[in-house]
Amino acid sequence: MTQHVPHTCTDSATDDIQLSMQEQNGILSLQQTLLAAVARGDAAHEVIDRLCLLEEQLVPNAVASVMTMDADTQALNVLAAPSIPVEARDQLQNLRPGPEAGSCGNAVFREEPVFVSNTYTDARWKELRSVAEDFNICACWSMPILGAGGKVIGSFALSSFEHRSPTAFHRKLLAIGAHLVGIVLERKAKDTQLRLAARLFETSEEGMVITDAENRIQAVNPAFTRATGYAPDECLGKRPSMLSSGRHDKAFYVALWEKLQRTGHWQGEIWNRRKNGEIYPEWLVISAIRDQSGEIVQHVGIFSDLTEQHASQNRIRFLATHDSLTELPNRMVLEERCGQIITWARKANHRVALLFVDVDNLKLVNDSLGHAAGDVLLQSVAQRLRHCVGDKDLVCRQGGDEFIVLLDELPAFEIAATVAQRINERLGAPYHTDSGELVTSVSIGISVFPDDGEDFNALLRKADAAMYQAKEAGRNTFRSHHLDVSTDVLNDLVIRNGLRPALERNEFSLHYQPILTLDSGALIGAEALLRWQHPTLGNVPPDRFIPVAELTGHIVGIGEWVLGEACREAANWSRRGLGELTVSVNLSPLQFRHGTLEAHVSAALAEAGLSARCLELEITESTLIGDTATLVGQLANLKAQGIRLAIDDFGTGYSCLAYLRRLPVDRLKIDRSFVADMSQDADDASIVRAIVQMAAGLGLRTTAEGVEEAHHHDALKALGCTEVQGYHYARPMPADAFACWAADRLGQPSAAISD
Incomplete structure (x- = not known):
């Protein structure tokens, strides 16, 4: 006879009344022993085996067992049965719950206690009859084990070797056993989850950071350390803002936290800073962890x-606009850039040159040494081409053996010829490759805007045609429709070859043009202007030799000499009683990029004994193109020494208010081209007014260059310009002449300042 006995709280209370004191003490001892083992953190299988053995001691002639449900197969398997033979356990594996699957199969199937007093005859043991008979299991009582949320996860059973029904004591033991096993299994599952989470935390390739409710870092994983460079002890207790790159404004973070508070999640791309200072992008997912009351207690950030x-x-973007072999810009970039430069050149009345460069005999290299050798040669040609032109110029690969060079802001036709000849010479030098020493040459065709065409395609056609003329002329040369090669190149060669020894021969000198305050006419300083007296060409205009010096790199050495000479002369002014006049020195962009400018300036001041506040350095707007961060750093260092800074020819280059606000400059020099026509040209007058007003708003002084007429003076004064220089006041003068002029201006006798 079998019976179903659902275990309820009422039944449990009734059972307790029916238990003897000895049985109650046995149950109490069982509970204490098992709970102590759980509290100690004993292994789950050890605790469950001990439970089975303790219950067997309290129920003689019976064995205990625990079966658990496999979530994948939905079948029961023996988890613990220390006193049941292995053969019996094997026959009970993969037991599918059902109405004929024994006491345990039924308890799980029905989700209620099942007590079978005779397994030999009860229909619920039909599928396991042979097990009962083979191992003398006469009766079996089973209690479902409940997991989280009341879900049945297995069964706890007592199997008797005699036919009998469970007493109240037995039912109490079954209930306690099932309950304790449920606790142990749930704890094991949670421990497994925690271990998996910990392992995931430690081994994840994604960086993880956990913060408290106040956003202080509580934990970081190894991937975090690998990505940021910060070890755990360097960031625990700090805020994630320690990683801020400075790329995001306050509004970005306000929006981030607003969404995180509102939805509990935020994800997106963010830029952070590593310990070594490198800024890097990451994909960040932040989740808010809330307690039972809904309050945020932690934040978890995961990033890649x-x-x-x-x-x-x-x-990918680079390859869309550049040649993959040489990494030079491609024709698409060239055409776009050329259009922009022509637009500007048309307004500024500048010339622009296009050089079509074709490598001679590349096919011979490919056919004899292979295309790999030809590719190496093309890469070397590209590298040399880059070093033949200035930073503002553009070199691109047209394709095959063809390259194109775009020269911006040409002051004269002959500069294009000078560049072409430099290309012929440098690209004609031997190339040392794995295939041996290679020698080649290039043929160059030159076209010039606006003389040869008004747009890119027209200039390209003319340059291409001129290149073929160079080929027909024997290769390794250049041709143009508008350059008198024999005369111009000869002069350029003399200029270029004469620049190197000019310093040694003392051919350079400085002239000084006074700078005056516009309101009082007081002398405040002078601009040092370079002059060159060539032994055969005579007085070479600065706009003729300075661009060549820029292209050849001689400007760095020349600039160093100018700094030293100007500082010595300014120191002499002070010693001769002319007061602390400021000397202004023009700087080339190459001097900044050379990396020794700050050292040269400091040395020039120290050797001359000149106060830093008596030196002003002038830079052009073209200097601002490129590595602006490095430039700002150099200017800040110079400014920190007390040196004054000015932007020369302001308004003629790449004027940018954003750059201007970042630069520690004191003065803007208004280009003479605006001053000359401001009385007749309303646009120029508006430009001058805008520059003066902008400078005033930024706290900067303004100096107008090229003031040649009285009406220029009056107009500039009305606009609020602060300083002037030009022929209306004085022409550039040699050092001694300027000293005499300054003495007269200051009301001193010339004899007082003579050597």
């Missing part, structure tokens, strides 16, 4: 470093 992904995307 996007550096490689960005690099790949940048590479």
Whole structure:
């Protein structure tokens, strides 16, 4: 006879009344022993085996067992049965719950206690009859084990070797056993989850950071350390803002936290800073962890470093606009840039040159040494071409053996010829490759805007035609429709070859043009202007030799000499009683990029004994193109010494208010081209007014250059310009002449300042 006995709280209370004191003490001892083992953190299988053995001691002639449900197969398997033979356990494996699957199969199937007093005859043991008979299991009582949320996860059973029904004591033991096993299994599952979470935390390739409710860092994983460079002890207790790159404004973070508070989640791309200072992109996912009351107690951030992904995307974008072999810009970039430069040149009345460069005999290299050798040669040609032109010029690969050079802001036709000849010479030097020493040459065709055409395609056609003329002339040369090669190149060669020894021969000198305050006419300083007296060409205009010096790199050495000479002369002014006049020295962009400018300036001041506040350095707007961060750093260092800074020819280059606000300059010099026509040209007058007003708003002084007429003086004064220089006041003068002029201006006798 079998019976179903659902275990309820009422039944439990009734059972307790029916238990003897000895039985109650046995149950109490069982509970204490098992709970102590759980509290100690004993292994789950050890605790469950001990439970089975303790219950067997309290129920003689019976064995205990625990079966658990496999979530995948939905079948029961023996988890613990220390006193049941292995053969019996094997036959009970993969037991599918059902109405004929024994006491345990039924308890799980029905989700209620099942007590079978005779397994030999009860229909619920039909599928397991042979097990009962083979191992003398006469009766079996089973209690479902409940997991989280009341879900049945297995069964706890007592199997008797005699036919009998469970007493109240037995039912109490079954209930306690099932309950304790449920606790142990749930704890094991949670421990497993925690271990998996910990392992995931430690081994994840994604960086993880956990913060408290106040956003102080509580934990970081190894991937975090690898990505940021910060070890755990360097960031625990600090805020994630320690990683801020400065790329995001306050509004970005306000929006981030607003969404996180509102939805509990935020994800997006963010730029952070590593310990070594490198800024990098990451994909960040932040989740808010709330307690039972809904209050946020922690934040969990998980991020992936996007550096490689960005690099790949940048590479794809790069290849869309650049040649993959030489990494030079392609024709698409050239055409776009040429259009922009022509637009500007048309307004500024500048010339622009296009050089079509064709490598001679590349096919011979490919056919004799292979295309790999030809590719190496093309890469070397590209590298040399880059070093033949200025930073503002553009070199691109047209395709095959053809390259194109775009020269911006040409002061004269002959500069294009000078560049072409430099290309012929440098590209004609031997190339040392794995295939041996290679020698080649290039043929160059030159076209010039606006003389040869008004747009890119027209200039390209003319340059291409001129290149073929160079080929027909024997190769390794250049041709143009508008350059008198024999005369111009000869003069350029003399200029270029004469620049190197000019310093040694003392052919350079400085002239000084006074700078005056516009309101009082007081002398405040002078601009040092370079002059060159060539032994055969005579007085070479600065706009003729300075561009060549820029292209050849001689400007760095020349600039160093100018700094030293100007500082010595300014120191002499002070010693001769002319007061602390400021000397202004023009700087080339190459001097900044050379990396020794700050040292040269400091040395010039020290050797002359000149106060830093008596030196002003003038830079052109073209200097601002390129590595602006490095330039700002150099200017800040110079400014920190007390040196004054000015932007020369302001308004003629790449004027940018954003750049201007970042630069520690004191003065803007208004280009003479605006001053000359301001009385007749309303646009020029508006430009001058805008520059003066902008400078005033930024707290900067303004100096108008090229003031040659009285009406220029009056107009500039009305506009609020602060300083002037030009022929209306004085022409540039040699050092001694300027000293005498300054003494007269200051009301001193010339004899007082003579050597």
